[in-house]
Amino acid sequence: MKLKAQSIEKILISACFLGERVRYNGIAQQLSSKLLQQWKTQGRLIAICPEVISGLPVPRPPAEINQSTKKVITIESVDVTKQFTQGAHQALLLCQQYNIKFALLKESSPSCGSNTIYDGTFSQKKINGEGFTTSLLREHGIQVFCENSIEELADLINLTDPTK
Template identity: 45%
Template sequence: MKEQKILISACLIGENVKYDGGHNAISSEIIHRWKEEGLLVPLCPEVLGGLSVPRPTCEVIKGTNKVICKTGEDVSLAFEKGATESLKIAKEEGVCMAILKARSPSCGKDVIYDGTFTSTKVEDSGITCKLLQESGIPVFSEEELALAYAFWKSKGN
């Protein structure tokens, strides 16, 4: 049986797509192995949505799907487009799950910043994370790699 692919935030594997032009590369044997085996499908929803690298810091306004930059610009449409494109790629690639960047306004799972730019965290998820989950794709953050690996193995991989 062919092993199933895994969607992953591109910043987690060292691609310089983070808002400040950097990355959030993680050191993980699991991720390294999946990358070497060609199982990872890296993407950045914010870049797919048309935002630049670097770009201003953005946050989701608490209790909404509205995304604003620290500069005050409403970038909700770019985030929605990025989420839609991410889901399209996930479906095309037949991924079995996604590993996304924690606390990101696109990718954050269960905890994100509240839109006040004061480092206040709230229980909510990013725009792309929500869309993937609503579409039946299980999402894990990079802080849940052991759970992600167990899930992947449970799928017969």
């Protein structure tokens, strides 16, 4: 039976997972996954890059969350907290528009990270934490998954499949 577009559960996804050139260094890094292909075909995926939608360019200087101030600062010491906050709100808006309850976001990004982020010192050190977008989505009850928990998300999506 064919799924009706309006009845399937949609997933908000980091645009970089789909190979879009939105990463800070401008290099595409597509997530290779049969599940993603399947979800794409089913029309489930709503892509966003919170940083690019807020007006930040590609490429752009890397940014990390300063752990003392909780502000997002680039490696060139520019405060981009406002843009990261705007991007997070755009992502939330999309979720509300499409009634999205699940998001698949790139781990460790200062926007999209859901378990870890870089520690704010630009020394490649990761700590437990979440990015700005993940944090806002979770505050609004949206479950956020990453590339390492995609199977867990698939189990939840299968439970919502109206053909099962």
